Amino acid sequence: GAGVSQTPSNKVTEKGKYVELRCDPISGHTALYWYRQSLGQGPEFLIYFQGTGAADDSGLPNDRFFAVRPEGSVSTLKIQRTERGDSAVYLCASSLSGVEQFFGPGTRLTVL
Amino acid sequence: SQELEQSPQSLIVQEGKNLTINCTSSKTLYGLYWYKQKYGEGLIFLMMLQKGGEEKSHEKITAKLDEKKQQSSLHITASQPSHAGIYLCGADSRGGGADGLTFGKGTHLIIQP
Numbered sequence: 001g002a003g004v005s006q007t008p009s010n011k012v013t014e015k016g017k018y019v020e021l022r023c024d025p026i027s028g029h030t031a032l033y034w035y036r037q038s039l040g041q042g043p044e045f046l047i048y049f050q051g052t053g054a055a056d057d058s059g060l061p062n063d064r065f066f067a068v069r070p071e072g073s074v075s076t077l078k079i080q081r082t083e084r085g086d087s088a089v090y091l092c093a094s095s096l097s098g099v100e101q102f103f104g105p106g107t108r109l110t111v112l
Numbered sequence: 113s114q115e116l117e118q119s120p121q122s123l124i125v126q127e128g129k130n131l132t133i134n135c136t137s138s139k140t141l142y143g144l145y146w147y148k149q150k151y152g153e154g155l156i157f158l159m160m161l162q163k164g165g166e167e168k169s170h171e172k173i174t175a176k177l178d179e180k181k182q183q184s185s186l187h188i189t190a191s192q193p194s195h196a197g198i199y200l201c202g203a204d205s206r207g208g209g210a211d212g213l214t215f216g217k218g219t220h221l222i223i224q225p
Contacts, residue, residue, distance in 0.1 A: 004154070033212050042116075042200050042215030043155070056212060091154060101213070103147075103154035 004104035006092050012110045013082055021077040021107045025094030032075050033101060034067055035091040043091055049075060082111045114139045114203055116216035124222045125191050133186045133219045135201035141181045143204030145213060150197045158186075158199075188221075196223045 005024045013019050025032050031050055035043035045059040049069045057067075064082075069075040079086055089108050093101040115138040125131045135144070143162050147155040159168045161177035161184060168175050172189045188195055198220050202213035 035212070040217065042202075042217050043213075045212030045214065048212045059212060093155075099143075099160055100157045101145075101155075102157070105154045 004092055004094050004102050006090075006104040006107050008107060009105065010108045010110075012112065014112050015082060015084060017082050017111075019079050019082055019109065021079075021090050021109070023075045023077070023092030023094075023104060025073065025075070025092070026096075026102055027073075029094035029096045029102070030072070031095040031101075032069060033093040033095070034075070034077050035093065037089045037091055037106070039088075046077070079109075082109075084111050087111045114205055114214050116201055116203055116214060118199075118201060118216035118219050120219060121217070122220040122222070124224060126224050127192060128190055131188050131191055131221070133199050133221070135184045135186070135216055137182050137203055139182070139205075141177065141184070141203055144177055144181075144184045145202040145204070146175050146184070146186055147200045147202060147215075148197050149200060149218070155200065191221075191223050193223045193225065196221055 007022045033048045034046040037043045047057045047060055047067050048055050052069055052072045064080045066078045087110050089106040091103055091106045093103045095101045117136045119134045145160050146158040148158055149155045159175045164179045164181045166177045174187045177184045198218040200215050200218045202215045204211050
C-alpha cells in the first residue's frame with residue numbers, strides 16, 4: 001500500500017465494552033509500533049513488533065491492553081473493559097530500516 | 113526513563129520570520145527524531161540526528177544536536193504558512209533505531225500572514 005492505514009478512523013464506545021483497532025503497515029515493513037496520543041500530549045509508546053513477535057510491550061498500561069500481529073503484517077490492538085481514560089488517538093507506525101517510522105493517520109477512540 | 117522537554121509550548125510567528133524550537137533530554141540522546149504533525153493527522157518524519165554536533169537541513173528547516181547530545185534545536189528560516197503545525201521531538205533510548213520512541217509534548221507553531 002501507499003502508506004500505513006488504520007481502521008476505523010473513529011470509534012465511539014461505551015465504558016466497559018471491548019474494542020479492536022486495526023493497523024495495516026507499509027508492505028514489507030518488518031517493524032510495527034503502536035502509540036497512544038492524548039490531547040495536548042506527544043505520542044506515548046505502547047508496543048513494538050518485529051515480525052510476528054512483540055519485541056517490547058513495556059508501554060502497555062495494564063492487562064486490559066493486548067496486541068497481536070499473527071502473520072507479521074496487519075496488527076490489531078485490543079482493549080478490554082474500556083474506561084473513559086482510554087479515550088485518545090491510537091497511532092500505528094511501521095519501519096523497514098529502523099530509522100524512519102512511518103505513521104498512520106490514527107484511530108480516534110472515544111469512551112463514553 | 114527518558115523525558116523530553118520542548119520549548120516553547122506554542123509559537124506565533126509572522127510569515128517570513130525565522131524561528132527556533134528546542135528539545136532538551138533528561139538523558140543522553142542516542143537518536144533524536146523530529147516529526148511534524150498536522151492537526152488531526154499522523155506524524156511526518158523530518159530528520160534524525162545521532163552524532164554530537166551533527167546538523168542536517170531539508171529545504172528551510174535545519175536541525176542540530178549539541179555536542180553533549182542532550183539538546184536539539186529545530187530552526188526554520190523564512191517561515192511560510194505550510195510550516196504551521198505541531199513539531200515533535202522523539203528519542204530512541206538505545207540508538208539502534210528500532211525501539212519505540214519517547215516523545216516530547218510538542219510545539220504548536222502558528223504562522224501569521
